[in-house]
Amino acid sequence: MSNTLIANMTWFAACKISDVPRNGGVCVKYKDEQIALYYFARREEWYATQNLCPHRQQMVLSRGMIGSQTGEPKVACPFHKKTFSLVDGHCMNDDECESIKTFPVKVENNIVFIGVEEDDEYTVNK
Amino acid sequence: MLANNWSSKNKTMRIVIIGNGMVGYKFCEKLVGKTAQGFAITVFGEEMRPAYDRVHLSDYFAGKSAQDLLLAPAEWYKDNHITFYPGDPVRSIDRECKTVYSHNGITAAYDYLILATGSAAFVPPIPGTEKEGVFLYRTIEDLELMTAWAKRAKKGAVIGGGLLGLEAAKAMLDLGITDTQVIEFAPRLMPRQIDSAGSEILQNKLQRLGLQIHTSTNTTEIIGEQSIRAMRFADGTELDVDMLVISAGIKPRDELAKACGLDVGPRGGIVVNDLLQTSDRAIFAIGECALHNEMIYGLVAPGYEMADVVAANLTGGSKTFTGFDMSTKLKLIGVDVASFGDPFLQTRETRTVVFEDRHKGIYKRINVSEDGKYLLGGILVGEASAYNMLLQTCKNKVVLPPNPEDLILGARGGESDSGAGMTGLPDEAMICSCENVSKGDICNAVNDGCETVDAIKKCTKAGTGCGGCVPMLKDLMVHTMKSQGKYIRNVLCEHFDYARQELFDLVKVKELKSFDAVLDTLGHGDGCEICKPAIASILASLWNEMILKKGNDVAQDSNDRYLANIQKGGTYSVVPRIPGGEITPEKLIVIGQIAQKYNLYTKITGGQRIDMFGAHVNDLPQIWEELIAAGFESGHAYGKALRTVKSCVGSTWCRFGLHDSVSFAIRVEERYRGLRAPHKIKSAVSGCIRECAEAQSKDFGIIASEKGWNLYVCGNGGSKPQHALLLAQDLDDETCIRYIDRFLMFYIKTADPLARTATWLNKMEGGIDYLRNVVVNDSLGLAENLEREMQSLVDNYTCEWKEVVENPELRKRFNHFVNAPEEKDPTVTFEQLREQKKAREWK
Ligand code: SRM
Ligand SMILES: Cc1cc2nc3c(=O)[nH]c(=O)nc-3n(C[C@H](O)[C@H](O)[C@H](O)COP(=O)(O)OP(=O)(O)OC[C@H]3O[C@@H](n4cnc5c(N)ncnc54)[C@H](O)[C@@H]3O)c2cc1C
Numbered sequence: 007m008s009n010t011l012i013a014n015m016t017w018f019a020a021c022k023i024s025d026v027p028r029n030g031g032v033c034v035k036y037k038d039e040q041i042a043l044y045y046f047a048r049r050e051e052w053y054a055t056q057n058l059c060p061h062r063q064q065m066v067l068s069r070g071m072i073g074s075q076t077g078e079p080k081v082a083c084p085f086h087k088k089t090f091s092l093v094d095g096h097c098m099n100d101d102e103c104e105s106i107k108t109f110p111v112k113v114e115n116n117i118v119f120i121g122v123e124e125d126d127e128y129t130v131n132k
Numbered sequence: 133m134l135a136n137n138w139s140s141k142n143k144t145m146r147i148v149i150i151g152n153g154m155v156g157y158k159f160c161e162k163l164v165g166k167t168a169q170g171f172a173i174t175v176f177g178e179e180m181r182p183a184y185d186r187v188h189l190s191d192y193f194a195g196k197s198a199q200d201l202l203l204a205p206a207e208w209y210k211d212n213h214i215t216f217y218p219g220d221p222v223r224s225i226d227r228e229c230k231t232v233y234s235h236n237g238i239t240a241a242y243d244y245l246i247l248a249t250g251s252a253a254f255v256p257p258i259p260g261t262e263k264e265g266v267f268l269y270r271t272i273e274d275l276e277l278m279t280a281w282a283k284r285a286k287k288g289a290v291i292g293g294g295l296l297g298l299e300a301a302k303a304m305l306d307l308g309i310t311d312t313q314v315i316e317f318a319p320r321l322m323p324r325q326i327d328s329a330g331s332e333i334l335q336n337k338l339q340r341l342g343l344q345i346h347t348s349t350n351t352t353e354i355i356g357e358q359s360i361r362a363m364r365f366a367d368g369t370e371l372d373v374d375m376l377v378i379s380a381g382i383k384p385r386d387e388l389a390k391a392c393g394l395d396v397g398p399r400g401g402i403v404v405n406d407l408l409q410t411s412d413r414a415i416f417a418i419g420e421c422a423l424h425n426e427m428i429y430g431l432v433a434p435g436y437e438m439a440d441v442v443a444a445n446l447t448g449g450s451k452t453f454t455g456f457d458m459s460t461k462l463k464l465i466g467v468d469v470a471s472f473g474d475p476f477l478q479t480r481e482t483r484t485v486v487f488e489d490r491h492k493g494i495y496k497r498i499n500v501s502e503d504g505k506y507l508l509g510g511i512l513v514g515e516a517s518a519y520n521m522l523l524q525t526c527k528n529k530v531v532l533p534p535n536p537e538d539l540i541l542g543a544r545g546g547e548s549d550s551g552a553g554m555t556g557l558p559d560e561a562m563i564c565s566c567e568n569v570s571k572g573d574i575c576n577a578v579n580d581g582c583e584t585v586d587a588i589k590k591c592t593k594a595g596t597g598c599g600g601c602v603p604m605l606k607d608l609m610v611h612t613m614k615s616q617g618k619y620i621r622n623v624l625c626e627h628f629d630y631a632r633q634e635l636f637d638l639v640k641v642k643e644l645k646s647f648d649a650v651l652d653t654l655g656h657g658d659g660c661e662i663c664k665p666a667i668a669s670i671l672a673s674l675w676n677e678m679i680l681k682k683g684n685d686v687a688q689d690s691n692d693r694y695l696a697n698i699q700k701g702g703t704y705s706v707v708p709r710i711p712g713g714e715i716t717p718e719k720l721i722v723i724g725q726i727a728q729k730y731n732l733y734t735k736i737t738g739g740q741r742i743d744m745f746g747a748h749v750n751d752l753p754q755i756w757e758e759l760i761a762a763g764f765e766s767g768h769a770y771g772k773a774l775r776t777v778k779s780c781v782g783s784t785w786c787r788f789g790l791h792d793s794v795s796f797a798i799r800v801e802e803r804y805r806g807l808r809a810p811h812k813i814k815s816a817v818s819g820c821i822r823e824c825a826e827a828q829s830k831d832f833g834i835i836a837s838e839k840g841w842n843l844y845v846c847g848n849g850g851s852k853p854q855h856a857l858l859l860a861q862d863l864d865d866e867t868c869i870r871y872i873d874r875f876l877m878f879y880i881k882t883a884d885p886l887a888r889t890a891t892w893l894n895k896m897e898g899g900i901d902y903l904r905n906v907v908v909n910d911s912l913g914l915a916e917n918l919e920r921e922m923q924s925l926v927d928n929y930t931c932e933w934k935e936v937v938e939n940p941e942l943r944k945r946f947n948h949f950v951n952a953p954e955e956k957d958p959t960v961t962f963e964q965l966r967e968q969k970k971a972r973e974w975k
């Protein structure tokens with residue numbers, strides 16, 4: 007639910023609130039990208055990150071469990087349980103592991119929007 | 133006390149030490165530690181090297197260098213202002229002038245003289261011991277000579293079947309002489325430590341290791357020209373050997389003492405009193421050369437104690453040496469052997485309890501006082517993990533539990549018991565006898581921040597001698613940290629301050645049915661990947677409701693959430709249940725057709741069923757719809773749940789089969805299918821003792837006997853394999869099922885998250901006997917409850933895949949893209965392997 011607006015930010019409508027399991031994630035397709043969207047219902051918060059786990063390049067973070075560690079919201083990869091901060095994307099249990107990209111999310115009229123930068127370099131199929 | 137009147141008269145006290153072995157070194161260390169000033173210390177050593185760890189001499193063959201074995205480097209002596217003459221034995225002592233004369237011509241005057249000359253290997257008077265190829269086993273030089281000779285040797289022998297002889301025999305094996313014989317004069321091995329029943333078991337075990345043992349065998353001659361060729365025995369027989377080690381006992385080095393007129397014992401040893409003074413008050417003897425109360429102590433711990441007593445007395449303290457426990461544990465040989473206290477005690481006033489398992493090669497004996505209160509001694513062969521605990525119980529006169537036999541019964545007692553028993557020991561209990569470190573010292577060190585075994589070793593020196601107490605150090609450390617409330621509190625994670633068992637009970641009493649409800653009622657925060665699956669498993673075990681409902685889907689591990697195991701590349705595997713491994717041709721065909729249609733890789737699993745790999749998450753509901761239509765149901769390969777009940781073909785076809793193992797396996801598998809537990813559960817049924825279904829490697833395994841079924845529990849394969857143990861014998865079908873109900877339910881209720889049944893049992897105080905009491909004898913009065921709870925889970929079973937297939941809301945969760953439900957994950961790609969596909973290798 008970040009309100010910081012970055013220059014060429016585009017908000018695209020990802021899905022309806024009811025499409026996303028409470029306290030779980032789904033995968034959203036945006037152009038050729040895959041974005042993991044999480045509904046942290048316990049805190050009434052929304053987060054979005056890349057769907058690709060940097061550890062073994064697996065397209066799975068949306069299927070991970072979410073939770074928190076000393077209050078910081080996180081997602082755990084189903085494969086080897088690396089955990090990533092949903093706030094800034096850093097890996098919380100392995101300093102060696104790359105960070106993941108996060109996206110701002112907003113909800114209007116039951117529709118969930120994810121903010122992406124237009125000239126975003128980030129692609130998932132590299 | 134000796135020194136008090138001394139220091140008033142003189143400035144420095146001149147102390148000369150003859151012998152720089154383990155005890156001589158320890159004496160220097162004690163003295164230096166006590167007061168740095170006021171002493172002029174001179175040490176003469178016969179060996180070329182400074183003192184080294186003779187106890188671990190055999191490690192030399194395991195790759196330790198002479199340097200590694202040193203107790204302290206040469207600089208240590210310099211740094212501590214000790215005048216040290218290595219390689220320069222003392223030739224004579226002039227007691228009148230209080231002076232010693234060395235081989236190299238050094239003269240040293242003393243105020244006090246310490247004899248720490250140790251002992252030499254005892255060489256029996258057999259003609260021919262001087263021949264080449266005959267060795268002793270005492271010094272690093274001996275080992276160097278042996279190593280050189282062994283390259284040419286093929287047939288080895290050791291004279292002596294005692295503690296040292298067996299160690300030497302092991303060394304021969306390590307040197308590559310696989311044909312090694314042990315020759316013992318006495319009618320049994322280790323006659324000084326263990327009784328004949330124990331020796332017999334030991335002998336069997338050693339023979340299995342490849343050592344040949346000859347007891348009651350008297351060597352009369354060593355034959356050969358220049359070097360050894362054979363040995364001749366009293367009965368006239370001969371044995372061809374080209375390398376011999378004599379390790380038949382020790383002979384105290386009392387020659388210097390004798391020559392200067394000190395009292396020595398009739399069979400050797402320098403006579404000393406409780407202050408370790410010889411017949412000359414200014415001369416002390418310590419270590420293996422000293423004869424105290426007609427006893428030579430051939431062990432390092434009593435020697436260290438002697439060093440401590442003399443050092444204390446010379447620095448103003450007052451201590452006496454009043455004898456020492458001769459408990460020992462044989463190391464290295466590959467068979468545990470230990471004896472403690474008085475191992476042979478057999479009087480009317482004592483009770484002896486013996487446990488013997490000839491098949492496994494285990495013999496345990498304890499001697500208990502008549503009133504059953506105290507442990508007086510004992511012997512352990514084949515399994516000695518309880519040694520430290522028993523030794524401490526014996527030494528510290530800890531009052532025994534009501535059934536002392538529990539101390540040695542139960543094949544798995546060892547590790548876990550010792551932890552539990554630590555609390556009973558008083559603070560003064562000596563944990564490390566080599567370094568004189570008490571339980572109190574160790575606990576203090578832990579309290580002061582030593583929280584690893586290495587740290588404890590460093591700051592207390594405990595465990596740096598023979599090393600036998602190291603397992604106890606660990607137990608004590610864990611125990612002490614636990615009592616400080618540190619680390620070990622078995623709480624689930626930061627969101628729940630309860631252990632799994634507590635949560636299980638609370639969730640049940642409060643009738644909580646969803647993860648959120650549990651978190652709101654019993655926890656705090658948001659949950660995480662540790663507590664979520666643990667709670668989800670508890671909920672499933674308690675209520676057996678469809679795991680994807682009530683919002684519990686997002687609390688499941690990914691595999692449970694998608695009712696399939698995720699594999700490399702993000703695809704899933706599909707494993708339908710094939711109870712007992714039995715399947716009709718029609719069903720085999722359906723599996724083949726489905727695999728073809730969805731392009732799945734197929735493989736027969738190790739669990740007697742068929743796995744189909746490489747399914748897109750989107751395809752899972754459709755695949756299962758077709759499987760279910762053909763009569764299949766979920767195999768729960770993804771769940772911490774019952775997996776397979778393997779079976780052998782049994783009496784319906786097999787000529788040896790006693791009962792119909794397939795029918796029983798199917799019955800068992802259908803009863804417990806879908807049962808959620810702290811970890812996965814596996815089972816098997818074999819139709820006879822040939823055990824083709826491998827039931828003894830399962831969480832519960834059933835083997836047909838002439839009269840019914842034998843039930844084994846708590847085995848597993850995996851990374852730490854463990855055989856299952858017999859729980860009950862000759863059961864009829866119904867009783868067998870009832871016992872399994874109780875067993876499984878008890879496990880589900882009390883185990884830690886992700887603990888298989890074997891791990892659970894290993895931690896259970898009382899082990900299998902306790903478990904048998906609960907399950908078979910109903911010692912907790914729980915049986916009826918456990919059976920009822922199991923029955924309600926059984927009645928509640930539904931196939932979860934069937935529910936998903938029939939429920940559009942649940943099906944929706946299997947789309948890869950929420951906003952493009954038809955599309956599959958485009959990043960999934962496969963490679964070709966033989967005639968099938970495989971997952972793309974990940975980076
Ligand atoms: C498919 C199979 C190998 C095969 O190709 O044969 C297999 C495959 C996997 N095993 Fe296994 N195990 C398979 C039989 C076994 C066996 C043999 C048996 O059951 O007789 C064992 C040893 C016996 C035992 O468990 O006591 C076995 C010991 C393990 C372990 C170690 C368990 C342990 O307590 O140490 C794991 C890891 C775990 O569960 O935590 C494991 C985990 C796994 C996982 C689930 C790893 C994972 O998370 O992906 C694999 C999933 C494959 C899949 O998606 O289906 N697998 N695994 C076998 C499936 C049997 C079945 O029909 O369900
Ligand atoms: C292979 C082996 C395994 C063992 N295993 C164990 C075990 O598991 N547990 C256990 O408790 N014990 C064990 N022991 C016994 C233990 O090593 C001895 O109890 C201990 O070394 C005794 O120490 P010490 O100083 O009295 O004698 P030593 O270590 O023998 O030292 C005596 C030293 O004095 C020197 N010396 C003798 N005469 C003179 C002289 N005139 N001038 C100068 N120097 C002289 C000798 O050369 C020698 O270096 C083992 C021994 C051996 C050989």
Ligand code: SF4
Pocket residue numbers: none
């Ligand atoms: S042994 Fe390891 S690699 Fe093989 S199936 Fe089991 S878990 Fe996978």
Ligand code: FES
Pocket residue numbers: 059060061062063064083084085086087088
């Ligand atoms: S692929 Fe995500 S943790 Fe390994």
